[in-house]
Amino acid sequence: MKQAAISALLLPLCIFQPLAVHAETAPSYRDRLLSLHQSIVEIPSIYGGEAEVGNFLIDYLSEQGLATERQFLPSSERFNVLAWPQPRTSNYSRIIVTTHIDVVPPYFNYSRSGPDPPTAETVIAGRGTSDAKGAVAAQTLAVLELLSAGSITGDDVMLVFVVGEEVNGDGMLYFSAVMAERGTQPSVAIFGEPTNSTLACGHKGALACNIKVKGLSGHSGYPESGKSANEVLMRGLLKAIDTDLGKSELYGNTTINVGLMAGGIAANVIPDAANASLAIRVAIGPQDSGHTIVQDRLQEILTSVDPEAFTMECPFGFGVVDTNCDVEGFETDVMAYGTDIPRLQGNHSRYLYGPGDILKAHTADESITLGELESAVEGYKKLILHEIEPKNSTRR
Ligand SMILES: [Zn+2]
Numbered sequence: 001m002k003q004a005a006i007s008a009l010l011l012p013l014c015i016f017q018p019l020a021v022h023a024e025t026a027p028s029y030r031d032r033l034l035s036l037h038q039s040i041v042e043i044p045s046i047y048g049g050e051a052e053v054g055n056f057l058i059d060y061l062s063e064q065g066l067a068t069e070r071q072f073l074p075s076s077e078r079f080n081v082l083a084w085p086q087p088r089t090s091n092y093s094r095i096i097v098t099t100h101i102d103v104v105p106p107y108f109n110y111s112r113s114g115p116d117p118p119t120a121e122t123v124i125a126g127r128g129t130s131d132a133k134g135a136v137a138a139q140t141l142a143v144l145e146l147l148s149a150g151s152i153t154g155d156d157v158m159l160v161f162v163v164g165e166e167v168n169g170d171g172m173l174y175f176s177a178v179m180a181e182r183g184t185q186p187s188v189a190i191f192g193e194p195t196n197s198t199l200a201c202g203h204k205g206a207l208a209c210n211i212k213v214k215g216l217s218g219h220s221g222y223p224e225s226g227k228s229a230n231e232v233l234m235r236g237l238l239k240a241i242d243t244d245l246g247k248s249e250l251y252g253n254t255t256i257n258v259g260l261m262a263g264g265i266a267a268n269v270i271p272d273a274a275n276a277s278l279a280i281r282v283a284i285g286p287q288d289s290g291h292t293i294v295q296d297r298l299q300e301i302l303t304s305v306d307p308e309a310f311t312m313e314c315p316f317g318f319g320v321v322d323t324n325c326d327v328e329g330f331e332t333d334v335m336a337y338g339t340d341i342p343r344l345q346g347n348h349s350r351y352l353y354g355p356g357d358i359l360k361a362h363t364a365d366e367s368i369t370l371g372e373l374e375s376a377v378e379g380y381k382k383l384i385l386h387e388i389e390p391k392n393s394t395r396r
Pocket residue numbers: 100131132165193194
């Protein structure tokens with residue numbers, strides 16, 4: 001519902017020209033795409049265990065003639081995969097095309113259903129098929145296709161497949177730090193996450209908060225003799241859920257997910273302690289401080305419910321993240337999830353685009369169609385060329 005409402009708001013901005021790939025006109029790269037996607041989905045790569053799929057990609061990309069680098073995180077066996085066409089005249093690539101190679105648990109294996117031989121309607125299920133190994137495969141094929149067509153050179157594009165996006169973004173944070181230190185920050189970053197093959201105009205911010213309530217224990221028959229931490233917590237959270245914490249035309253409402261709650265020790269004891277952990281999706285900016293406005297409002301609400309009982313700490317947050325969606329030929333939308341985008345520092349243009357439906361990602365039946373993967377290869381090619389072509393035309 002919310003997604004539909006947001007889409008409706010965006011309608012005036014849309015240029016609706018979907019990138020169609022028809023079953024009867026299979027692209028020449030269909031088999032390579034299908035087989036690369038299958039190989040990487042068949043290797044489980046839950047956070048902490050990304051090395052095997054990283055090694056596979058290093059081998060695969062080297063075999064395709066790309067230069068590769070295992071970018072090891074400090075004091076770790078875990079590494080980001082970097083690859084760029086050769087030769088390169090500097091140590092710098094102007095455009096990075098990036099996504100993540102870690103997936104959420106639990107792992108479940110690759111399977112395929114539908115016509116044989118596969119067509120655009122073929123459904124591919126398995127952990128990571130969409131989030132984000134669909135993007136890994138489509139981005140790789142897009143770069144290889146552009147390279148073999150002579151449309152890009154070694155200095156134009158680098159593939160950056162990072163670890164850790166699903167947990168703490170440590171892969172992208174480290175990549176960003178290394179680029180800043182080397183002075184090789186890109187001018188453009190194209191991020192791959194499931195956007196239903198729409199070009200995102202941005203995504204909501206996030207705020208993570210842990211709330212504790214201190215009560216007073218007592219006999220449950222005499223509620224006035226104590227203070228129920230559970231009750232205070234529930235009143236505070238419900239008031240926060242029912243209050244406008246910040247909304248905007250493009251991103252809709254700020255929403256709260258009370259993902260964890262705990263409190264009390266027995267049914268007949270007034271609980272003297274309770275706690276909750278919240279994931280808040282922030283609908284207001286700016287990127288570097290929009291979340292602090294939400295945090296202040298939340299604190300005010302809790303204090304109004306009980307001026308002494310609450311303590312809150314919010315270790316992590318950012319406001320809405322705007323991305324460039326002014327490219328002809330794409331349907332546009334905004335996303336309600338977080339990405340690695342705010343973790344890459346610098347003054348680059350940012351895009352967010354990828355195959356697959358976010359509502360299927362992280363579920364027990366994550367899947368994608370071959371047609372979505374093929375459309376995404378074309379979509380990534382188009383985004384890269386959109387950034388390459390103006391540069392080429394000024395050279396002439
Ligand atoms: Zn993802």
